[in-house]
Amino acid sequence: MKTYTIQEVSQMFHLPASTLRYYEEMGILTNIDRTPGGQRIYTEGHINRLKTICCFKGAGMSISKLRLFFEYETDEPGHIDEILALLKEQKREVTGQIEKMQKDLKHVERKLHYYTDRKNAMEAGEPLPQWADYRGKEF
């Protein structure tokens, strides 16, 4: 079975090794075997777990909630409903965030168009309306 050193995992996920040790300490990336010399040996299972961690963290899930989720997963038969509830909540969360981001993108694009026009006008030597401060201008 393919295994990985901490450095390989670190590079794979663009995470410092200290963060991987921290995740282990926090109980969200556990059961890591060691070489006789004590160095960590990561497996495909850890890689997949890390993918899940990055995915869930991306939507703002805290480490303690991640731990809870993985604890439920470990004892699946007794916690299938909690797992499903957490996953549904996560789905709502991510869906909501996508919608918000799409609105945010429009906001940014609106500002981008505004300032692009202002720049063009400036370069054409046109007079530009000015404001005393942002309170009259912000949009």
Next chain:
Amino acid sequence: MKTYTIQEVSQMFHLPASTLRYYEEMGILTNIDRTPGGQRIYTEGHINRLKTICCFKGAGMSISKLRLFFEYETDEPGHIDEILALLKEQKREVTGQIEKMQKDLKHVERKLHYYTDRKNAMEAGEPLPQWADYRGKEF
């Protein structure tokens, strides 16, 4: 001109009043007039500024970068290029995040389907494959 108390703004944005004072202290929501008694008076300009703050923060922009952006906006003519650069970066950021979130959503949905099937199988009394620990199971 319509104005707002700190409480009204607080409710409008689901932000505690302390956070609004904090944003003022951090220099991202400034130029707030006061009543003769010293209470803050927010205007439409502040509401719009807060919309921008929430939008940019949503994509992970830090308070110090927000301050930088608003400082550039305040002195627009000398900083139009920096403004455009920051906005373009922010657009890339948000676009990237949306793409990541869409992948993350698929990941969550995959897990949701998996556990929904497991639950159905469990309830139908079917034997389920088990794993010693998550290293063989995580997906």
Next chain:
DNA sequence: CTATCACTTCAAGTATACTTGAAGTCAATA
């Protein structure tokens, strides 16, 4: 074999973004 670099643990430090508490003042209502 030795140098060098990566790895180890453990404790303490840092960054960011608020949040809370104390002590006092302002505003609205009965």
Next chain:
DNA sequence: TATTGACTTCAAGTATACTTGAAGTGATAG
């Protein structure tokens, strides 16, 4: 006018997620 609740400042505290440093051990290239 008295009381109540919302507001004020300022300093200190908290939560989260790492990050760093020290001191030592393991792995590898010459």
